[in-house]
Amino acid sequence: MTVQAWTFLIVGLSFALYIAIAVISRAKSTRDFYVASKEVHPVANGMATAADWMSAASFIGMAGLISFLGADGAVYLMGWTGGYVLLALLLAPYLRKFGRFTVPDFIGDRYEARTARMVAVVCAIFISFTYVAGQMRGVGIVFSRFLEVDIAWGVIIGMALVFFYAVLGGMKGITYTQVAQYCVLIFAFLVPAIFLSLMFADIAIPQVGLGRLGDDGQSLLQRLDGISTELGFGKYTDYKWDSINIAAITAALMLGTAGLPHVIIRFYTVRKVRDARSSAGWALLFIAILYTTAPAIAVFSRTNLLQSVPGTAYVDAPEWLGTWEDVGLIAWQDRDNDGVITYAPGQPFNGKPTFAKHSETHETLRGEHGQRLITNESVAGENELYVDRDIMVLANPEIAGLPNWVTALVAAGGLAAALSTAAGLLLVISSAVSHDLLKGAIMPGISEKRELLAARIAAGGAVVIAGLIGIWPPDYVAAIVAFAFGLAASSFFPAIVMGIFSKRMNGPGAISGMIAGIVFTTCYIIWFKFIDPGSNNTQNWWFGISPEGIGVVGMLVNFAVAIPIAALTQPPSPAVQTLVQDIRIPGDS
Amino acid sequence: MAANCPDQYPVAMACESSQEKNRRAYFRANLTRIIILLAIWAFASFGCGIFLAPWLNQWMLPGTGYPLGFWFAQQGSNYIFVILIFVYVFMMTRLDRRFGVEEKD
Numbered sequence: 001m002t003v004q005a006w007t008f009l010i011v012g013l014s015f016a017l018y019i020a021i022a023v024i025s026r027a028k029s030t031r032d033f034y035v036a037s038k039e040v041h042p043v044a045n046g047m048a049t050a051a052d053w054m055s056a057a058s059f060i061g062m063a064g065l066i067s068f069l070g071a072d073g074a075v076y077l078m079g080w081t082g083g084y085v086l087l088a089l090l091l092a093p094y095l096r097k098f099g100r101f102t103v104p105d106f107i108g109d110r111y112e113a114r115t116a117r118m119v120a121v122v123c124a125i126f127i128s129f130t131y132v133a134g135q136m137r138g139v140g141i142v143f144s145r146f147l148e149v150d151i152a153w154g155v156i157i158g159m160a161l162v163f164f165y166a167v168l169g170g171m172k173g174i175t176y177t178q179v180a181q182y183c184v185l186i187f188a189f190l191v192p193a194i195f196l197s198l199m200f201a202d203i204a205i206p207q208v209g210l211g212r213l214g215d216d217g218q219s220l221l222q223r224l225d226g227i228s229t230e231l232g233f234g235k236y237t238d239y240k241w242d243s244i245n246i247a248a249i250t251a252a253l254m255l256g257t258a259g260l261p262h263v264i265i266r267f268y269t270v271r272k273v274r275d276a277r278s279s280a281g282w283a284l285l286f287i288a289i290l291y292t293t294a295p296a297i298a299v300f301s302r303t304n305l306l307q308s309v310p311g312t313a314y315v316d317a318p319e320w321l322g323t324w325e326d327v328g329l330i331a332w333q334d335r336d337n338d339g340v341i342t343y344a345p346g347q348p349f350n351g352k353p354t355f356a357k358h359s360e361t362h363e364t365l366r367g368e369h370g371q372r373l374i375t376n377e378s379v380a381g382e383n384e385l386y387v388d389r390d391i392m393v394l395a396n397p398e399i400a401g402l403p404n405w406v407t408a409l410v411a412a413g414g415l416a417a418a419l420s421t422a423a424g425l426l427l428v429i430s431s432a433v434s435h436d437l438l439k440g441a442i443m444p445g446i447s448e449k450r451e452l453l454a455a456r457i458a459a460g461g462a463v464v465i466a467g468l469i470g471i472w473p474p475d476y477v478a479a480i481v482a483f484a485f486g487l488a489a490s491s492f493f494p495a496i497v498m499g500i501f502s503k504r505m506n507g508p509g510a511i512s513g514m515i516a517g518i519v520f521t522t523c524y525i526i527w528f529k530f531i532d533p534g535s536n537n538t539q540n541w542w543f544g545i546s547p548e549g550i551g552v553v554g555m556l557v558n559f560a561v562a563i564p565i566a567a568l569t570q571p572p573s574p575a576v577q578t579l580v581q582d583i584r585i586p587g588d589s
Numbered sequence: 590m591a592a593n594c595p596d597q598y599p600v601a602m603a604c605e606s607s608q609e610k611n612r613r614a615y616f617r618a619n620l621t622r623i624i625i626l627l628a629i630w631a632f633a634s635f636g637c638g639i640f641l642a643p644w645l646n647q648w649m650l651p652g653t654g655y656p657l658g659f660w661f662a663q664q665g666s667n668y669i670f671v672i673l674i675f676v677y678v679f680m681m682t683r684l685d686r687r688f689g690v691e692e693k694d
Contacts, residue, residue: 071662078666088677291667587691
């Protein structure tokens, strides 16, 4: 069977499974729709959270990114996991005890202000749309690469599927499909990783494979350090960025994770406060299985690339190089005309490759060695090879010479990761519209039945908008992902933590803190990403912190504004003080 | 707790305040645990994984060829995070019971 036939079969089966689960667990009430009636088992919730959390970027992009960043890739490995400790210790149990439906619910009730709730709603919707666009794009890319359908059609198929199970099933449907999606994605991630580990390190556990001492008394990592230094890339295991920036980005991602509404909302769905604590642990355990495997894949891919490509004549290069060059994710510019691939630090040209085509026949033009010609202008340096970072996970089965069904499985895994995250985000958008805007502000007297209908319509509308962004992505999607984390870190996280741990924090303090945090973070990111991108470097950054890490300073700004203002204004009402008292104690006593 | 309080007014008042005291002690004990665990969290990730990593890299994780700082950054901190959460769950389940604030089924 061909890869394509296998992909149709495996992806088709996985979709049928998701639809079957959605039909069985459809939502009958708003409680079902928003929080799955708060009856999800902590282990199931942990799996659903893990699937919700691990997006197309985690599945497809992260290992490749780390493979190029080396040690610096740790910002993602620690940043996207460490937040769960904060969630389990500082947020989840208290929000579960609070026991309503959404994050703006808590902000609104705790700070007794519609303004606070509205700030929270706007942030939640903005963060979720930023994030969901990337997921829909991911669905389109997987479809187009593996099934050779147009990206637009891929997005439409993905939209139809998410529409079906998110609109029908709400949180309940999403939760149980996410459990299935987690199983698909983790299996799909581990199978090639295990084979690669056997190939490179003679052991089936990738996490151990990296550091296992070989017959020559050296580990794979040490060998990679050697090759990498020889080629001028420096040691793979040494940090290249400043420690302060590494720490800031890691912290911003951790705090952002703990403040992302689609993650927080998952802890509303379990039965007890104790379950909220433990399901954060299960979630992180399930996430860690992928997050400790990814750095291993990164090292295997890096070693493979550095061992088999630099200094090899193009005509003798491994087969996968040509395959991915045909897809446009690898490009080679023979700058010194020697037919040999030189791979060195730096980019051969700026941006993505544009391949030369015949002006009339539109056929791909090829050079004397058979390589695809590119029209990009070279930049200074020796490097001749462009490798797209997304290629690593997708190319692995091929690099390891694995059977076709494994490639198909990876496609199904990528789709599972993208769809599960998209569904979780759509639910946040839908509940923000129907519950927080409609019921919370515009028409408080709305009946349960009509609110459920409104939630479904909002979910449907959000799917369509997300799909459109996926088909015609604005150029700045990648640049604004830093926003999502920065905003969550500088608004939600401090507002919720102060709401739980300080009885003195009041509405004016929290609102001005959130606004100060958001404005600071937004201005810093907009300045360096859009207004003056040329100055986006260490010399100009404040405290040596890049826009990706500025959310942590935004959080400090939030605290610095909120605390004095709260101290100078009226303390919160006795009702709120009782509320705070109450959420700190798990039982009802 | 409230169920054990007699109905008579003065006694109930005294009882209320002892319940109050119990809750405050429970939350203080909770805070102590949070602070200790978060200190370990920060030491493992920001300490060993980032600021101390270049220095720790002069050693290998015993029995392997993993530079120690690199191991903390890309493997170890992750394992430690998972363990920390389950330790907190275990500690809090005991604490809830000791202070009689656990949830009834």
